[in-house]
Amino acid sequence: MNIPFVPADPSNYYPGRGGNSIKYIVMHYTANDGDTDEGNAHYFQGAGRRASAHYFVDEDSVTQSVRDNDAAWHCGGALESSHHPLRGICMNRNSLGVEMCSDIVGGKYTITPQTVDRAVELVKYLMAKYGIDVDHVVRHYDVTGKLCPEPWVRDESLWRKFKARLTAPVEPEPKKEDKVVEKKNVMLNGKTYTCECITRDEVNYIKMRSLEQAGFTVSYDAVRKLPSITAPQCRTFVPNGDETVQQAVDMLQESAGLESKTIDYLLRYQWGEDLVKKLAKAVK
Numbered sequence: 001m002n003i004p005f006v007p008a009d010p011s012n013y014y015p016g017r018g019g020n021s022i023k024y025i026v027m028h029y030t031a032n033d034g035d036t037d038e039g040n041a042h043y044f045q046g047a048g049r050r051a052s053a054h055y056f057v058d059e060d061s062v063t064q065s066v067r068d069n070d071a072a073w074h075c076g077g078a079l080e081s082s083h084h085p086l087r088g089i090c091m092n093r094n095s096l097g098v099e100m101c102s103d104i105v106g107g108k109y110t111i112t113p114q115t116v117d118r119a120v121e122l123v124k125y126l127m128a129k130y131g132i133d134v135d136h137v138v139r140h141y142d143v144t145g146k147l148c149p150e151p152w153v154r155d156e157s158l159w160r161k162f163k164a165r166l167t168a169p170v171e172p173e174p175k176k177e178d179k180v181v182e183k184k185n186v187m188l189n190g191k192t193y194t195c196e197c198i199t200r201d202e203v204n205y206i207k208m209r210s211l212e213q214a215g216f217t218v219s220y221d222a223v224r225k226l227p228s229i230t231a232p233q234c235r236t237f238v239p240n241g242d243e244t245v246q247q248a249v250d251m252l253q254e255s256a257g258l259e260s261k262t263i264d265y266l267l268r269y270q271w272g273e274d275l276v277k278k279l280a281k282a283v284k
Contacts, residue, residue, distance in 0.1 A: 081145030248280035
């Protein structure tokens with residue numbers, strides 16, 4: 001992730017981790033109304049705040065305030081309730097602190113779905129980076145008993161849903177499949193052929209290999225590294241001739257390679273149609 005860094009004042013965190021590795025990610029909320037990640041990060045640039053977090057998250061972005069290899073002051077302090085199962089286990093020196101921006105709606109704190117989305121993205125990234133399993137993603141509430149993040153303490157289902165998203169497989173974006181429709185009759189050089197077509201955005205595309213039946217040469221130019229299509233000799237039509245004459249003309253063009261102007265010359269002969277049929281029979 002490309003996360004901007006706005007450094008907190010050095011008086012607000014411990015430099016280094018005292019030899020401890022990162023084992024936990026602790027989730028918090030800012031307990032503000034309509035704040036932003038950037039605003040919080042700039043606030044902690046001031047000296048003497050006596051608190052800090054590694055990351056601040058809002059609806060559309062994330063800002064880092066303390067480097068991962070330094071210990072932010074985010075989950076220490078006095079116990080605030082009887083719920084503190086990770087007291088003395090999860091500490092500032094072995095954890096990362098993630099603060100989610102909040103809003104007040106109807107007199108209650110809330111964390112918007114968009115902010116939760118950004119938090120999921122960030123936490124999954126940090127889990128992968130440091131090899132942290134989902135059981136080591138905890139709330140501030142689980143460490144000191146503080147009602148933080150308050151919406152996730154008040155409604156445990158929100159916390160469970162967040163945790164579930166951290167291990168849910170990433171759903172691939174739906175692939176826009178090419179759909180091979182029924183074989184369609186297509187007129188190529190005046191003659192009808194049955195071709196396989198692909199439909200995309202209500203436009204039909206003929207498969208290149210289908211052109212071969214109409215005399216096109218389909219190949220691959222290894223020098224230019226491009227597919228190659230060579231058109232057949234153009235078909236000569238017999239406007240007033242019967243089908244047998246047209247078939248004879250097609251035979252002469254395909255088998256003998258006669259050009260259109262040669263066919264036209266033969267057909268202008270007094271007995272041209274008979275002549276063309278005899279020639280076609282001879283080369284068949």
